[in-house]
Amino acid sequence: MNASKGHEIDAQRLREFSTFANFSDSDLQRLLRAAHRNTRSSPWPLILEQTPSDACFILLSGEAGVYVGRTQVATVGPGEVIGESALRQGQLRNATVTTTGPAEILRIDKAELTRLLDEIPALREAVDATAERHSPESDTAGPS
Template sequence: MSDAEVALIASRGTQVHLPADWSLIWEKTPADKAYIILRGEVSVRRAGTEIARLGPGDTVGESAIVSRKLRNATVVSLTEMDVLHFTSDSVRQLLDEVPAFREALEQTTRERLPQPAGS
């Protein structure tokens, strides 16, 4: 992405500091927000089992917004964190305005969503 695209994305988010052991996202809830991790680490859990750990530069919460489905995992901070918080509306606007952002989130969504049996 260009510097201008990165600046636009950053301008649509709100920087937030979160404590350790904070639930950012809950499984089976509506997709109302997403985050870009600036500092810290999260545990991604499906049905209570950790399926991934993510850190700086990773996004969380975007897959449910892109796919227009309920959350498929819970995300809990393992450390203190700094994140950029985005509403679902701001993510959808950025998907329309920044093609490279759309491509990146669609790719992440394909990689992270559970695949149907036999795929």
């Protein structure tokens, strides 16, 4: 499958998620051109706690567990933006995020995300909303 056809399919999939409902077709195409797509057949660590932020991720399919220490504090699913908060704030990651099984993932590197946030207002709104939901103050995790 060529990249253009793959982007069309992924754009249709993203449209199914409320996070991307306000994106124009052009916005989705810019996002997909900037992203690196990965397909994994088994669990795979996306983010490691206390490491520098270099990218954020969007789950196209599958689920991921969110861990602080060894305690699972959340599960995220398709359409979720992951790792955006620490990336934008230039902080170390505050959790480990690992897919729980087969998953399709979009990875957006830091430089690309910075550029896209300036170019796509709907992405800025989506990332701001996601960062608010993922903020440590809203976590209910117990001690690790």
